[in-house]
Amino acid sequence: MIKRNDKIPGWMKNAFSWRENRIFVKSQAQLPPGVTQKDVPEWFTSAARAIQSGDWHLTTAASNVSKDSLYPNDKLQGDFEPGDAPVWGHKEDGVMVGETIDSYPSNEYWGKRKMRDERASGDTDPALRRPATDKKPAQGLIVVANRFRSPIDSSKEVSRSEDSILETFFHELSAHAGLRSQGISDEHGPLGNWLSIQTEPADHLAKAVHEFFSAPSETEAIKSVTPTTWEQAARSVEPKETVWQRAANTTAGGSSRKERNRQERQERQIYGE
Numbered sequence: 058m059i060k061r062n063d064k065i066p067g068w069m070k071n072a073f074s075w076r077e078n079r080i081f082v083k084s085q086a087q088l089p090p091g092v093t094q095k096d097v098p099e100w101f102t103s104a105a106r107a108i109q110s111g112d113w114h115l116t117t118a119a120s121n122v123s124k125d126s127l128y129p130n131d132k133l134q135g136d137f138e139p140g141d142a143p144v145w146g147h148k149e150d151g152v153m154v155g156e157t158i159d160s161y162p163s164n165e166y167w168g169k170r171k172m173r174d175e176r177a178s179g180d181t182d183p184a185l186r187r188p189a190t191d192k193k194p195a196q197g198l199i200v201v202a203n204r205f206r207s208p209i210d211s212s213k214e215v216s217r218s219e220d221s222i223l224e225t226f227f228h229e230l231s232a233h234a235g236l237r238s239q240g241i242s243d244e245h246g247p248l249g250n251w252l253s254i255q256t257e258p259a260d261h262l263a264k265a266v267h268e269f270f271s272a273p274s275e276t277e278a279i280k281s282v283t284p285t286t287w288e289q290a291a292r293s294v295e296p297k298e299t300v301w302q303r304a305a306n307t308t309a310g311g312s313s314r315k316e317r318n319r320q321e322r323q324e325r326q327i328y329g330e
Contacts, residue, residue: 103235110238123208146170155225157233160195220272232262
């Protein structure tokens with residue numbers, strides 16, 4: 058995707074390489090005549106530092122377009138590796154298209170959005186997250202949505218444009234992962250509107266990435282998988298259980314199959330499955 062994008066200059070494309078499902082970037086980009094180090098965008102330098110640090114692993118996701126306030130794993134439904142999904146996090150509003158998540162041991166930072174060091178299994182499979190070492194925690198995770206998904210029908214999806222995906226990719230790398238790898242705060246300004254007001258390093262980098270890619274509006278793509286009022290109403294009407302169905306579903310212990318299913322769902326929520 059980077060190599061075929063017409064907005065990324067050749068020298069920047071040539072700085073990237075791929076090997077064994079990993080992305081690499083040269084420590085010193087080979088600049089063409091007329092381009093100096095001062096011409097290299099700050100966001101590209103920050104993104105390169107994130108990649109060179111080796112601190113980050115990448116995965117894709119489907120962005121749930123629900124208007125409800127939901128937990129991050131429900132908003133940004135990642136293509137996570139088995140047994141290695143992020144945990145915790147506060148409910149989020151709006152549409153999420155990217156996230157950068159640090160990794161910590163399970164017994165640290167209780168309640169903080171994180172990856173668990175113990176779940177990283179890159180020691181047995183180099184395509185997975187690198188596990189913790191004596192000097193470094195396990196790799197954190199960068200999640201980038203490459204498609205939008207209906208909140209009531211997971212099979213109904215629409216792809217995001219390549220410019221939009223690349224904007225999210227470099228936003229997370231430069232404005233978040235790159236700053237964290239340098240020990241710099243990656244928090245956006247208190248007003249949250251970094252396109253209009255830039256008060257923090259992350260704001261300036263995010264705006265620069267946005268202006269570089271000038272990705273088209275995603276309103277129509279989101280609308281195409283957003284349920285209509287009628288679809289939502291039909292989904293919310295649950296057929297009532299008849300007396301005969303209740304009798305057929307009732308066990309010797311007196312609890313119906315429907316009730317058992319409800320209890321199992323609650324247990325899964327409690328245990329974080």
